[in-house]
Every structure is written in structure tokens, then in C-alpha cells.
Amino acid sequence: MKGYLIDMDGVIYHGSRLIAGAEEFIRRLQASNTPFLFLTNNSERSAKDLAIKLGHLGMNVSWKNFYTAAHCTADFLVRQRPRCSAYVIGEGGLLLALQEHGIAFDAIRPDFVVVGEGRTINFEMAEKAVRFIQQGAVLVGTNPDTWCPTDSGPRPGTGALVALLEAATGKKAYYLGKPNPFMFLMARQKLGLHTHETIMIGDTMDTDIKGAVEIGIQAYLVLTGSTSPDDLPDYAYSPTRVLGSIADLNSESGSTLMATA
Numbered sequence: 001m002k003g004y005l006i007d008m009d010g011v012i013y014h015g016s017r018l019i020a021g022a023e024e025f026i027r028r029l030q031a032s033n034t035p036f037l038f039l040t041n042n043s044e045r046s047a048k049d050l051a052i053k054l055g056h057l058g059m060n061v062s063w064k065n066f067y068t069a070a071h072c073t074a075d076f077l078v079r080q081r082p083r084c085s086a087y088v089i090g091e092g093g094l095l096l097a098l099q100e101h102g103i104a105f106d107a108i109r110p111d112f113v114v115v116g117e118g119r120t121i122n123f124e125m126a127e128k129a130v131r132f133i134q135q136g137a138v139l140v141g142t143n144p145d146t147w148c149p150t151d152s153g154p155r156p157g158t159g160a161l162v163a164l165l166e167a168a169t170g171k172k173a174y175y176l177g178k179p180n181p182f183m184f185l186m187a188r189q190k191l192g193l194h195t196h197e198t199i200m201i202g203d204t205m206d207t208d209i210k211g212a213v214e215i216g217i218q219a220y221l222v223l224t225g226s227t228s229p230d231d232l233p234d235y236a237y238s239p240t241r242v243l244g245s246i247a248d249l250n251s252e253s254g255s256t257l258m259a260t261a
Ligand SMILES: [Mg+2]
Pocket: 007, 008, 009, 010, 011, 202, 203, 204, 225
């Protein structure tokens, strides 16, 4: 058996444009019943929202093929502190994932302040969050990314919003999402695969490749996103393989790519 964890931005699309060969690659996985999950640090959208978005771009996948930093955060918090509550600065995907795991939204005395990707933060929310943290709530970020790519350019990411709360409170946040090995562990378990059967495909060294290397799965770096080959010597870890793009995998023999030889 073999299965794939696949980052989204920079691997299968740029903003609202599919990368050449990505759709074919996914179709091949589906046709051969090869297990795969899209693994994204963006906690803004739910799995169903993401499936609709990919559908509009011309890629048909089930919502069951997504594992986001929002799911990862909810999976983690509910295991660490069952029946916890959270004050949330984030969007629908995060609120929904927490609710589905039985984590209530709490603007009175939350156990956690959870910050995710999105555009909802305002000064009043930041002020509330600071006061909850000073009263003992633990600060958690769904992902450490300090910026987030959009069609019109970068915007501040979860890590930047969390930094604001860290500066105001003097407390350090705990981050879920890639490269936290918990994200990779949960995703691998969802695929039902062993470590040696699991391959991560990503474009970012600090998240996709770092987490995959740390948990011991194979890490394929694609050069269609945030990394250039000149960057590689700066890192203590290396990808298992470096690919020009995800399309390179389409030209490999069926037995290499697919679940059953
Ligand atoms: Mg990416």
C-alpha cells in the first residue's frame, strides 16, 4: 500500500488557478483507490467548503479527502482536555471543527484562546483574548504561518495574529498544524497507513517537509511554490525527493504511483 498527504497552495493550485497536471494526478489516485488527504494549514474553510472550491477549479473530490489545521486543533484539544471551551478568533472552518468535537465557544471563562486563519480579528476581540489569557486561558494557534498567500498578495497569517497576543500578554502560544508532528500522525492514521507507506507532497520546507521528516514519512518537495533549490542547503533536513511539479508523478509507472502493484 501507498498513500499521499498533499499540501494545497503551491502544490495543486496558486490562489484560484490549478497547477498543470494536478487534476490528472488526483484522478489517477481516485481511479486506483489510492488513499490521499489534502493537508492544509489554512483553518479558514471547512472540508465541504474546500471540496466546493476545488470543484469550481475543475477537480472533483469528496470532502472526506481534507484534513485541515482546524481539524488538527480540534483533535488535539479534545484529547488533551475533554469538555474544554474556547474563545475563538477565526472563521467558519475553525468554529465548525471545534463544535463537531464538542468544544464550546466561550466568551466568559474559556480554557483556551484559539486563533486561526482569517479576517475576523478586530481590536475588541484582541482585547478580550488578552484578558482571557491573563485570567489563565491557554493561547493556541491553529498554524504557525505568519503570512497567507491570496490572489491579491500576502496577508497577515495566524502566526502574526498570535504574535500580537503574545506581545500583549507575555505568554507563548502552542501551535498545531504543520509542522507539528501531531498533524501528520492524525492524517496518516486517517489514511489507515503505516509510516513507510505514507508520502507527503509539499512546497514549503518549514512546514510540509519538516513535519514529514520529523515523523519519518517520505517527503516530496515540489518547486511550484515557496521553495527554490538554492534554499535547500540552509536546512538541517532534506526532502526525500525534489520534483519540478506534482505533474512529474504522472509520468511514473503505475506500479510506483498506485496503491496496488
Ligand atoms: Mg503550500
